[in-house]
Amino acid sequence: MLNRRELFASAAAGVVLSGWRGAAAVADAPPAWRAAFAAAPDGPGWPGFACVDVANLRIQGGQAVLEAGSDVFPNDPRPVAFAVDRRFRDGSVTARATRTGSEAGVVVRRTSHRHYYAAIYRQEEAALVVVRRSGAALKELARTPAVAVRLPVTLTLESSGSAPTRLRATLADAGGAGFAAAATDGHPSLQAAGDPGVLTRATTLFPSERNEVLPPLGNVHLLPYGVQEGNAFIESPAGQSVVDVIRDRSTASFSDIHVQTDDSFAPTPPSVVAATTGVPGERGTTVHVATDLPARVAIEVADGPGFRNPRRVDAGQTGDFEAAVAELAGATAGRPLYWRAVVSRRGKRGTGPARSFRGLPEANASGPVKLAVAACASQFGPVFDHLARRNPDVFVWQGDLNYPDTHGPLAQSMAGYAGIWRDFLANPRIAPVLERTCFVAGRDDHDYGVQDAHSRNQKPFGLRPWDALMARAPYHRFSAGVVDVWVLDQRLFKTPPDAPDTEAKTLLGARQRAWLLRTLEASRAPFKVICSPCTLSAAKPENPRDGNWSGGYTAERELLLRHVATKVTGRTVFVTGDTHYTMVYDRDGVFEARPCPLDIPVPNDITLSDPRAAATLAGRPGVAYADDTRGHFALIEAGAEGRRAHLELTLVRQDGVAAYTKRFEEPLPADPAGGEPQDGPGTGRAPAGRRTPASGDAGAGRGRGGGLPFTGGRPVALALAGTAVAAAGLLARVAAARYRRG
């Protein structure tokens, strides 16, 4: 039954939603619900439906349009739009599709996020298939040829019974042809009531698979889109025709969706889509939860994985993008604390997966601590297994988290980025790390949605979804025993690169810079680790197009280094990223380790434009290590014995080898509590109005385009060639599909 608010909302939206139940309307009539969109005005979203995948939903021309955004791993290429509070076990869903793209389907028994049955018309394969989705697995249960299909098509999937469930799919086309497929299945997660819905599939130029034409380039999704040259091509008429093909292959439109059952409709319980431990705080941490529907969130906290006698922390109602954040306390240094989210709406509950983290030693306590720091990955290879095996307390990934701006043109939207970050946090390849580690995520340019991001060229979708789902504040500080850690943001407030290189020109913005200088000076930790996404070293000006502390912003670097040399106690260590070859600079008291990239295949932007980049750098004064062919992460292990604190920084290579190690020792401070009080509970909280560049930011105008993909190189022709080859491949597939169809 529709409630009053839904009736009002649907009437206001012009969508015909009809719901009736025997007793009040037609005696003995089964419950049914229909969403017909013919009279609806154009606008975002579909009344009565929800979707948390990488997709755009809108009403357009009397059709419900489902635009699938990305087939780049770990994004789910098949977004599901499900009808909320229309749950049934036995019944059917029927959808009339006026446009199918590469796939269009109907869904039953969506029992939770990514658990459902579907009947899918696969246009390119000329087949009707019945599938079972259970987590990351998609199993085909039945298939029948569906040739010479004419649009529009009417797809139906019926479910009945339990253990096993009987499934029957039909497809009726505009020419009167019909196709059917049937299956039985007893998967335990799908033997109960679930939501009905529809789906389609993203088919972009940027799939996550080895490219047969350009195998050395690995994940070809990086090439065409996430660089200025690729964007210029995409915006050209030829590029727009490529986008049109992507849109055509990735979009399904439905004129109406009809649900029928002998059951009573049940409300949809909320599902936990992602649950992540975030920035560590005083004897605790921040935790992040994302759900598929607005929900009340409580966090159960326990000393063991069995959650016996848990205590509860209220995280309140989900907000923007169905995300909630809570602060957990009560952690003991060196011991794991377990937590899980309990989410509820309309009297229904769901429970999220168990997560744990180890309590960090208090500031200046001698207990051991292990941090991993890295930047830039376009794929998820064995280096992540090595990272998990090292079992860090905290993993700082400071930027270019799988390059969301390269995931496809239809994903460059508010809903697209929200889906990208949810899928990132649910990535099975990094689950072993995220399940038991504090994950501190920082943004570099591509996470803001644009190469060479600065304060004047940001995209709206690079801001709000991240703030809700990944990290509340753009920059952070936390204490971990003998180490204080700063995680900086160098894009949000960054002066455009064409301004003169003076102290007014900044990567940090006035407020963050003042906070960094003040808290560095106040810190009594023997070691200060500054995680700076952008490079620092004076060995070589890196990335000249958009600049950083190593070039173009050197006045701010000198100001910071002068401050460190004269006002900061202990030893300061910089860990940087952004530029895609790993190096160590160690000279005149300045130490910078750049474990970057974490995982980008070669040849990449650096080695294509300068095959001797690392060798050249290695010959420069102060450079202690350089490697441009393999990925790395930094492992920082610190603690104290007696009155001596130590910090060992190791660069772990993608094959697991500890390729470089440097050990530092410092005395423990006599007065660890000395100095002025530091900010808050160990995190740099977001300054008010932080989306506006801080006052005092200098410079004007926009960064120049042209030049160098990613960080500085010249494989423009390769980028365009990649686009052209990928486009040709896609067009060939489409042509082949049309041939088969015809």
Ligand SMILES: [Fe+2]
């Ligand atoms: Fe990068």
